[in-house]
Amino acid sequence: MLLKYKNFFSVLGLWIIFGSIIGIVVGSTTTFLLETNDYLGDDIRLKRDWLIFLLPFGGIIIGYIYMNYGKVFLNNTWNDTAKLNNLVIDSVHGKKEVPRRMGPIVYFGTFITVLFGGSTGREGAAVQMGGSVAATVNKFFKVNKFDKKILMMSGISAGFGAAFGAPITGAVFGMEMTALGKLKFEALVPCLTASFVGHYITTAAWGHKHEEFIIQTVPEISIITFIIVILLSIIFSLISVLYCQLRHWIEKFSEKVFKKNHMKRAFFGGIVIVVLTLMVNSQDYNGRGLQMLEQSFIEDVPPFAFLAKLIFTAVTLGTGFVGGEAIPLFFIGATLGNTLHTLIDLPMSFLAALGLIAVFSGGTNTPIAAFLLAMEMFDGKGLEYFFVACIVSYLFSGHHGLWPSQKIYEPKSRLYNTLRAETIENVETKKKL
Template identity: 70%
Template structure:
């Protein structure tokens, strides 16, 4: 018995270290390159004019290299989730293609983030390891989850969050605890590889003051979390709606979809008269913790990101959700007697939680990002946002093992896509 335990433990540690090192290195490359491309775009605002052409090229790549034996790489994170559930096969070229697409999106001014590329590269590397070592089907799913963990942990410098995120992302109401060792090892190795070996630096967000614990303070946090959860639903529904409509009217011609999406972003940029909502928008995200930002910045970013990703550009949605939540919190700060940085922080975490449907990972993200400040408030905010966002979210392929509440009359084992389409079974 103990011999089998030690052999299994060694196997998971071996795979976790291997996947973590590779993903930590590739994620570091992703972050450094995104920083360079982001600065290049800021210094050359005219690059936004080429976003439609970039979309045309990106769509062409996905149409010609992104489909094989029923596998559609443009599904992105949804494809990785389906791979964990055994409903799809991850192609090894997923990672390189999504990296190229993310670089193009960031350089030419599409609104996107980073974790999508890191997670999909994690799935790609895990699939390569699966193929090389001829891993069995059950273990293949666990290694895919460890790839997700490594990508998230390295992308945000939050290894504990990354470990849990890999297990929590794929389904609502259930975590596969037998994956804890490879997920934990890969996330920590990925994080320290990116940070210590390759010198990757992550953004820091500082909460200046935390309110005193009181019933009134908790009541305010719950009210805020409800609003942030509903905003995450608004974003998710708009993004999915644009995706569905653009596929319908272009007959899944991804080149045409992205070209039109790029044109819309160019027009919106000129109408608003600023490039603040193009790319990752990290400057305003950081400013929302310390100074006033435009009151409708959250809405602008919501629309820019929904159009960008809904029409076929690629990247991640965590950073845009951070931005939407933090800037909305910055606006609401004027109406609630809470410190600005605290409301921005609650908005950032709760909005992400509502969209990702990962309350435990979101809570741990707050603990790691804010050094444990106000953890009681963040715990309540995360689960409130999770509950009030309903069965909606960023990734329609998420499985619902159990509804969030008995009030939701939903059969176990359905997906968010099934719920949103209101299929009858």
């Protein structure tokens, strides 16, 4: 019995130590990512509209890097860093390995995308850096195969918690992102440690301040309001499916047309973004679009802003540019909620917040993390409505999502008639066949 407890505390101690190491490194690198992105996007690009015309050439640089340095042969298999979050998910499932070079490559690609006006976020780079750091810790300390997967989850948690200033969400997101219908609670301690350490390194040690979104008014609880929230959540979930499907279709189409030549794909995608920017005569949908995202909580935005951002981001990431998809999902959901305010007699900031969280839940297939994000982001306001919105959006989005490598351990409903242990990519392929 004494030996059992000794082994238990030994493993627990190692997880806390490894989680702390991952959190410290990822928190520091994420701060660099956030500060550099803000400088490139806000201080440089927004003051120089002409930089958008260099986006196609930035795409060539990104494509060249991924084609020549992005593929690494490890453990008898090729690991392509251009698969981004999908490679991190595959590594958790033991199918692939995350190369140590993935972090620096995705950071550089994200900086180029942001500087020249690609429509993307930045948290994806933080998650992938988390995976890269976790892989380095695994290799340096010669961690066993079982614990490797847990520490990879910790890397995801550290990246998300540090990037959004949401440590509790980050802890759960690291466990929930990789699979539908299954949470590996054994990973909770290292994930929680990595997420909290990453968050506090970013905010307390380096002093980074995250953006804040404030709900002015939350409607009183009533059956009618709950019904409206459910109906709206279905709409938000369908929008998340539309984005995911369009983004994946563009990726497959561009790979087919350009025969998987990353340089040609990104160059063409850059041209399309330039044309779209000239057509709308605005750069509101380039970069993160944070200004309009914040505006959607306090005043009217263009009624079709959500659709414009959806198309801009799908083209940017679908043709090989690099960046995160959470902020674009926030933008799409919040601006759609803002637009629906003209039709529905509910507070504008509440509808914007509801759209932000529901679209994120449906797109990422992480309803628990999405609910916790709402609690951390909006100080616990409207928790009953957000809980319902997350669950409804998750269910109605079906087996679609941002990351085709997500494994379905348990179908969302028996009505979907989906086999267990299938990936989202396999399910979608079988549907088409």
